[in-house]
């Protein structure tokens with residue numbers, strides 16, 4: 033009997049870890065799609081809920097080229113804060129469990145991450161099996177020319193961008209405590225810029241362009257070489273399982289990989305604190321799985337059978 037339309041879409045998905053282990057054991061090709069929830073246990077904000085706000089600014093409204101055009105200093109303070117937090121943070125057992133799965137499965141596993149925090153890279157996760165589709169906080173690029181600097185872990189990234197509470201609060205003294213007012217003020221050309229752009233880091237190549245965080249902003253295209261690597265992996269053969277981990281799966285094209293995996297024959301296994309807003313991972317089938325809870329706790333249990341405990345290392349990989 034088909035469940036009535038109103039029935040929540042996950043009601044029929046399995047929550048049995050034993051059934052999942054059976055599927056895991058027999059799966060040759062597995063893909064993971066990860067979001068901010070994977071790094072939540074490492075103390076990093078997510079984009080939804082409280083985490084979605086930075087100092088009364090909507091995080092997503094600062095993650096756009098228009099915002100940088102309008103007030104590069106404000107956007108840099110936002111990214112300076114996130115770089116600092118990410119550098120202070122440590123990969124959690126969820127990141128390490130995925131690294132072990134990657135080592136065990138070799139080319140049979142690909143991890144697509146929307147996260148720009150660099151935590152997966154700080155585990156022994158084979159780099160060729162880790163796809164950074166929104167790039168990273170730790171690359172810098174020129175807003176005007178094609179200059180790109182990789183692996184810049186300076187904190188602060190520039191003397192003008194000290195992110196201690198005091199100086200940021202001083203810099204943002206003019207901002208309202210009401211996010212709505214800030215959005216309006218943001219659109220108002222008369223609103224003064226937070227930091228004089230002359231003070232901000234400039235491109236060493238073209239000298240006039242401002243350096244910007246090397247992440248993919250809304251409205252910007254994703255790294256084509258990475259997208260091609262992902263498509264090539266999908267086109268090699270059927271896919272048995274997609275792990276949808278700590279993501280609201282609402283930002284595209286990333287969220288589209290759930291459907292692509294299902295079209296390649298994959299079962300879906302969702303790992304999320306929240307069982308309702310699952311975005312493109314909604315409409316779970318009875319052959320799919322839903323594990324509600326903290327990814328850092330659930331992933332080691334879920335991937336236990338695959339992980340070779342003797343060799344399982346949780347040794348963090350230091351920055352270069």
Ligand code: BV8
Nearest residue numbers: 067068069078079080250251252278279280283284305327
């Ligand atoms: C583009 C980097 C075109 C920067 C990011 C199709 C339909 C509709 C819209 C579009 C479409 N195609 C394109 C669009 C527009 C747009 C888009 O998708 N908009 C959305 C809002 C509708 N997409 C774009 O603009 C993309 N570019 O399309 O360009 C183009 C093409 C050619 C040429 C020119 C242009 C670019 C999108 C990338 C933007 N950059 N990040 C930065 O980080 O600052 S997106 C950013 O937001 C993240 O990377 C991520 O993708 C997204 C946030 O989602 P999550 O990571 O899932 O985080 P969230 O907080 O939402 O959810 C956390 C989840 O974890 C929750 O479910 C929570 O319950 C759970 N959770 C919390 N704690 C835990 C947990 N789970 C487990 N354990 C826990 N402990």
